[in-house]
Amino acid sequence: xxLAIDTSAGTSVALVAGGEVLASRDTADTMRxxxxxGPFIDEILTEAGIPAAEVTHVAxxxxxxxxxxxxxxxxxxxxxxxxAGAVLLPMYSHGAIALEYLEDDRENNxxxxxxxxxxxEFVSFYNGLDEAGCPILGHGPALQKxxxxxxxxxxxxxxxxxxxxxxxxxxxxxxxxxxxxxxxxAVYLRSPDVTLSNGPKRVGQPRSEQTxxxxx
Amino acid sequence: MTINSEAxxxxxxxxxxxxxxxxxxxxxxxxANVIASSMDEHARYGGVVPExxxxxxxxxxxxxxxxxxxxxxxxxxxLDAVAVTSGPGLAGALMVGVGAAKALALSLDKPLYAVNxxxxxxGADVLGEDGPLEYPTIxxxxxxxxxxxxxxxxxxxxxxxLGETIDDxxxxxxxxxxxxxxxxxxxxxQIDRAAESGNPKAIRxxxxxxxxxxxxxxxxxxxxxxxxxxxxxxxxxxRDAGEEIPISDVAASFRExxxxxxxxxxxxxxxxxxxxxxxxxxxxxxxARLREVAQQRADAAGIELRIPAFSLCxxxxxxxxxxxSELIMEGAEPSSLSFGADSTLPVTDIHVH
Ligand SMILES: [Zn+2]
Numbered sequence: 001x002x003l004a005i006d007t008s009a010g011t012s013v014a015l016v017a018g019g020e021v022l023a024s025r026d027t028a029d030t031m032r033x034x035x036x037x038g039p040f041i042d043e044i045l046t047e048a049g050i051p052a053a054e055v056t057h058v059a060x061x062x063x064x065x066x067x068x069x070x071x072x073x074x075x076x077x078x079x080x081x082x083x084a085g086a087v088l089l090p091m092y093s094h095g096a097i098a099l100e101y102l103e104d105d106r107e108n109n110x111x112x113x114x115x116x117x118x119x120x121e122f123v124s125f126y127n128g129l130d131e132a133g134c135p136i137l138g139h140g141p142a143l144q145k146x147x148x149x150x151x152x153x154x155x156x157x158x159x160x161x162x163x164x165x166x167x168x169x170x171x172x173x174x175x176x177x178x179x180x181x182x183x184x185x186a187v188y189l190r191s192p193d194v195t196l197s198n199g200p201k202r203v204g205q206p207r208s209e210q211t212x213x214x215x216x
Numbered sequence: 217m218t219i220n221s222e223a224x225x226x227x228x229x230x231x232x233x234x235x236x237x238x239x240x241x242x243x244x245x246x247x248a249n250v251i252a253s254s255m256d257e258h259a260r261y262g263g264v265v266p267e268x269x270x271x272x273x274x275x276x277x278x279x280x281x282x283x284x285x286x287x288x289x290x291x292x293x294x295l296d297a298v299a300v301t302s303g304p305g306l307a308g309a310l311m312v313g314v315g316a317a318k319a320l321a322l323s324l325d326k327p328l329y330a331v332n333x334x335x336x337x338x339g340a341d342v343l344g345e346d347g348p349l350e351y352p353t354i355x356x357x358x359x360x361x362x363x364x365x366x367x368x369x370x371x372x373x374x375x376x377x378l379g380e381t382i383d384d385x386x387x388x389x390x391x392x393x394x395x396x397x398x399x400x401x402x403x404x405x406q407i408d409r410a411a412e413s414g415n416p417k418a419i420r421x422x423x424x425x426x427x428x429x430x431x432x433x434x435x436x437x438x439x440x441x442x443x444x445x446x447x448x449x450x451x452x453x454x455r456d457a458g459e460e461i462p463i464s465d466v467a468a469s470f471r472e473x474x475x476x477x478x479x480x481x482x483x484x485x486x487x488x489x490x491x492x493x494x495x496x497x498x499x500x501x502x503x504a505r506l507r508e509v510a511q512q513r514a515d516a517a518g519i520e521l522r523i524p525a526f527s528l529c530x531x532x533x534x535x536x537x538x539x540x541s542e543l544i545m546e547g548a549e550p551s552s553l554s555f556g557a558d559s560t561l562p563v564t565d566i567h568v569h
Contacts, residue, residue, distance in 0.1 A: 005319075034311040038318030038328075038553030045322070052323045067267060068308045071274050075312045076319035078278055083292060083323030186274060192267035203448040 001050060002057045003041070003080060004168030007073030008065025008093035009114060009161050011036040015048045016059075016168030019176075022048040024165040033072035041080070055084045059171035061093035061162055063187035064122040064141045065114065074186055089171045090182040094124040096167035097159045098135035102128060109138070109154040113146070114162070121146050122189065125154070132177030134170060143189045219327060224296040224544040227284065228537030229277075229320075231313030232305025232333045233361045234258060234269045236276035238284040239534025241541050246343040247288035249527055249534040252276035259401045263391055264360065270308040277316055284533070295326055297550070299540030302330040302568045303561030305361065310557035318553055327550035329540035330568040332561055333531075335375050337497035338368050339539030340528040349522060352491050354378075356482040358506070359498035359531070360387030360402070363478075365436045365485055366563060368495075372542050377563045378485055379436025382425070386474055387500045389440035393470050396448050397463050407467045408503055414468030416505075421446050421473040426480070436481055443473055475506045483513045495522045499530040543567050 002016040011033050014024035023044035027036060045052060060077035063070045081088040094112045101110055106129040113121045124140030174181065223243030230237035234255055240248040254272030258264050285292060300317030303310055314330070321328035331339075337357045341349045355366040363381040368374070384392070387404060394403025399410065424439030425431070447470050451461055486494050494514055500506065501523060514521035528535060548567055555568045 007315075032556065034314040035554050035556040037315055038322065041319060041322050042553055052325055055323070068270070068311060071270060071308070072311050072315035075274055075277060075315040078274075078319075079281070079316035080319035080323040082278060082281055083320045086323075184278075186271070188271075192265060192271060194261055194265045194268065202452060203445050204452055 001054050002059055002168045002171050003055045004059040004164040004171060005037070005073045005077040006061030006093050006096065006162045006164045006167050007033045007037065007069050008061050008063050009159070011040060011073065012162060012164035013037070013040045013044055014165040014168045015044050015050060016165070016172055019169055019172045021165045021168065022050070024163070026161060026163055028161050030066070030069060033069040037072055037076045041076070052084050055080070055086050057087045057089050057171065057175065059089045059091055059167050061096065061164070061167055062090045062182055062185065063093055064116065064189045065093060066117055067188060070186060078184070088184055090184045091167060091171060092124065092137070092141060092182065092187065093162045094122070094141055095135055095170050096162050096164070097157060098124070098126040099170045100163060100166045101155070101157050102126065102135055111154050111156040113156070113158045115160070116143055119146070120144065132179070133173050134177060134179060141187060141189065219544060220296045221545055221547060224541050225290065225294055226297045226299050226537040226541045226544065227295050228299040228533040228535070228540060229313045229317045230301045230333070230336070230531055230533040230536045231273045231309050232301045232303070233309060233531055234264045235531040236273045236280050237531055237533035238280040239532055239537045240284050240288040240290065241343060241534060241537040243541055243545065244342045244348070244538070246534055247290065248284040249532055250280045250284040250287065251527070251530065251532050252280050255402060262395050262401050263388065266306045266308055269306060270312055273309055273312040277312065292324060295324060297327045297329055297540060297544060298324070299329040299331055299536050301333045301336065301536050302555055303333060303558035305333055305559060307557055307559040310559065314557050328553065329543055330551040330555045331536055331539045332563060332566050334362065334364055334366065334563050335371070335566045336535040336539045338366065338495060339371055339542060340497060340524045340535035341495055341522055342542060343528060343534060343538050344524050346522065349495060350493060353493040353495050354482060354485045354489070354491055355495040355497060356478060357498040358386045358478060358500035360391065361385055362498065363438045365482060367485070367489060371539070372546055372548065372566060375563045375566055379434065379438065379481065381438040381440060382434065383439050383441035384444065386438070386440055386478065389444050389474060390500070392444050393447050396451055397461070397466060404500060404503055407471055408505070410464050410467035411471045411505065414464030416468040416472035418462065418465035419450060419469040421469055423473055423477045426477060436485055438477060438481065440474065443470070471505055475509045478506065479510045479513050482510070483517050483519065486519050487517060492518055493520045493522070497524065497529050501529040502526055
């Protein structure tokens with residue numbers, strides 16, 4: 001029983017068993033991850049009639065995605081796995097998008113982009129699906145200016161939502177195929193914003209300027 | 217869901233600033249208090265960087281949970297409830313704890329209690345060895361993130377904000393003045409050390425919001441920005457003149473100004489409201505001079521002074537668990553699952569639904 005959680009765009013959760021989606025909830029709202037994630041998990045467990053203790057794996061969308069929201073889903077996935085004694089499966093969020101678009105078009109190449117804010121986007125290149133039905137990551141995820149790079153023979157999708165249902169299905173296939181998962185680290189692709197200080201600012205005028213100003 | 221309301225076993229998660237705190241209490245008994253701090257990562261910036269703090273919370277969460285459970289010697293399934301700080305604090309940092317707490321509670325099928333960080337500082341006292349606090353009490357909470365004076369009529373139902381800083385928190389002022397003096401971050405312990413050999417009366421730095429004209433509007437409020445500027449100007453003038461800066465005297469005089477205002481306003485609140493009890497909390501309580509002057513002035517005014525153990529004064533998860541435990545013992549309903557992180561949560565919202 002896989003619980004999948006992704007907050008790299010909106011908030012999305014799903015329960016997947018045997019490769020089938022039992023229940024899912026999605027919102028494209030990018031402002032209320034911390035509020036929504038709890039009710040969503042509660043709702044799908046109730047809808048599927050699955051006690052939390054039956055969850056054996058928690059698939060976590062590790063990004064890339066805007067930091068603040070992204071972390072909510074990862075924290076939730078990690079804590080749920082801890083509480084339920086389940087295995088955490090860290091995955092690229094773009095993998096869920098790639099699977100959604102390549103499922104019926106397995107041979108095709110696909111460029112996945114998502115909003116990285118500040119006039120940039122996250123990008124991943126996928127080379128169709130493998131025999132297990134998992135997207136083959138060719139390159140990425142990386143940060144780029146919109147349209148900076150595109151391959152001629154590829155389809156492209158700019159996604160505004162990441163569906164945990166696809167993340168859960170992908171996790172199921174990866175587990176079955178024995179594919180490896182990511183390290184349990186958020187995929188930020190950007191350093192934290194910090195304004196480095198150049199030492200304390202002056203608060204008064206230097207004495208030399210004061211005297212040269214002729215104040216007596 | 218039945219809950220043990222005699223002595224509930226509660227796990228508290230605190231991520232409002234730069235400490236990831238996981239605490240476990242049984243009723244008023246402290247079982248574990250694990251604190252992972254990202255302070256070292258902020259050192260080169262001279263202050264807490266919100267994004268750095270939030271990233272550190274995410275990484276510290278699982279190890280801290282694991283350690284707390286082991287220290288308490290309990291099974292996760294033994295827990296009666298999960299508690300979390302929903303505010304006030306840094307929004308991005310709070311959200312990590314809120315997301316984790318909701319999922320942990322759901323994974324265990326246990327109720328969740330979202331509580332107020334500042335009131336949590338007051339709640340820490342119940343875990344001490346001096347027996348439960350009597351109410352009403354005045355509480356002075358001083359840290360790098362907040363400087364607040366509270367009137368606590370009842371821990372779980374009636375807390376009033378008397379005053380708070382209108383600019384920098386006291387802990388921030390320590391950090392900034394340490395930088396001015398070329399001392400490393402965090403500034404509190406550095407200033408304290410430098411001040412040891414200094415003369416606190418060497419320089420008369422201003423006491424913010426203590427003049428009669430300010431006292432009407434800001435009787436219990438604090439301001440440390442003017443003080444910091446005064447120190448900067450004093451140092452600058454001497455540096456420009458090529459003079460040696462008497463770091464010990466500046467540190468001691470600055471510290472005295474901070475301690476003087478903090479304790480004077482706290483004692484005044486006790487006197488004004490006729491409440492002979494004062495509780496201290498927050499990381500700046502580590503400052504030896506603050507504790508010393510608070511004790512002297514409390515003694516002189518016939519006020520009982522309470523200072524929880526230092527590990528319960530800094531931001532920690534045990535105080536969050538303790539406050540939730542008090543709520544549960546009084547029969548409070550759990551929070552819904554839809555509350556959010558509220559960076560400006562008022563102290564009147566003790567328990568968030
Ligand atoms: Zn605090």
